[in-house]
Amino acid sequence: MSKDEKDILTGNEGLKKMPFRVPEGYFDGLEARIHARIAEETAPVKRRPLRGRIFRSPAYLSAAAVLAIIVAGGLLMSRGDMQEDDWSEEQYALYRDVDIIPVTEPESIWLSSYEETSDTLSTEDIIDYLVYIGIEPEEFDNE
Amino acid sequence: MADDREIMSIYRSGDREGAFREIIRNYRERLYWHIRRFTCSHEDTDDLLQETFVKIWTGLPDFREDSRLFTWIYRIATNETLNFLRRQRTHGLSGSEPLENILYRKVDDDPYFNGDMLQRELHKAIQKLPPRQKAVFNMRYFEDMGYNDMAEILGVSAGALKASYHHAYIKIKEELEKIF
Helix, strand or coil, X not given: CCCCCCCCCCCCHHHHCCCECCCCXXXXXXXXXXXXXXHXXXXXXXXXXXXXXXXXXXXXXXXXHHHHHHHXXXXXXXXXXXXXXXXXXXXXXXXXXXXXXXXXXXHHHHHHCCCCCCCCCCHHHHHHHHHHCCCCCXXXXXX | CCCHHXXXXXXXXXXXXXXXXXXXXXXXXXXXXXXHHHHCCXXXXXXXXXXXXXXXXXXXXXXXXXXXXXXXXXXXXXXXXXXXXXXXXXXXXXXXXXXXXXXHHHHHHCCCECCCHHHHHHHHHHHCCCHXXXXXHHHHHHCCXXXXXXXXXXXXXXXXXXXXXXXXXXXXXXHHHHHC
C-alpha cells in the first residue's frame, strides 16, 4: 500500500475520537477527590500499644500457643521436604520475587507477554529483525 | 493553562501545591483517556487515575528533570495501568478466562459507550492486542505521539516500537476489514 492510499484506519478520522462518555461533572470534582486520597494515603497509621492488645485476654495467649505449635511443626516438616528436593536459591527467588517487581521497571511489564514461544519464526519475528537491522516498517508495505 | 516549563518553574519557586494543581488541570483528561483505552471501564480508570496523581504528588520531590515532565507523568500512568492489568492476570481475577476476552466484552457492555459500530469494533480489536502493541497503538494512533517520546515512556527502543506499531496496525486493520 502506498503512503497516500487510505485504508479503514486512516480513512476514518472520526475513529480517533473516543466513543465513551464520562459521568456528568467528573473532571470538575476530580481534584478534590485526589486531595482527599492523598490525605488518606499519607495519614499516619494510629496503633494501640502492643502490650494492651496482646495481654487483654487469655484467649490471645491460647491462640498464640496453638499457632506456635503449628508453625514449629510446619518448619520441621518443610526442613524435611527441602532436604529431599534440594531447591536452589534461584528457584526460590523465582517464586518469591514474582509479585514485587517494581512499577518503575517497564521491561518487567513485558515479561507477562501474551505471545507464546515457538520453535519456528513468525512473521512478527522476521519484521522485528528487519526493524532491528534498520529497515523501516513502512517499507514492508511497499513491496 | 500552564505548560510543563511553567509548571516546573512554579514548583522550583517552592509552590509544590500550585504546581501539582496545574499538573492535574493539564493532564487529567489526557491521562483519563490514556488509561481508559486500556481498562475499558470508567470505574477502574477513575481509581487508576487518582492513584497516578497520588504517585505524581509523592514523587514530585524526587523528580530530577532528567526526563521531561510529560514523559515522566505518562510513564507513571502507563506503569500503573499495565501493572493493574498484570495483577488481574496473575492473581486470577479473570478466572480461567483470558483477560483479553473480558476486556473485549467490556467494550460491548460499557454503559458510557456512545459511538458507532466501527468505533466499537475498533476498540474491541485493540483489546485483543498484546500489552506492548496495545500501548504503542493507543499512543500513536489516538494521541499521535512520536516514537522517541514513547520510547522514553515505555523504556523500549524506538525501533522496537515501530515494529510493534506495525504489527498492531496490520492486526487491527485485518480485523476491521473482516467486518466492514
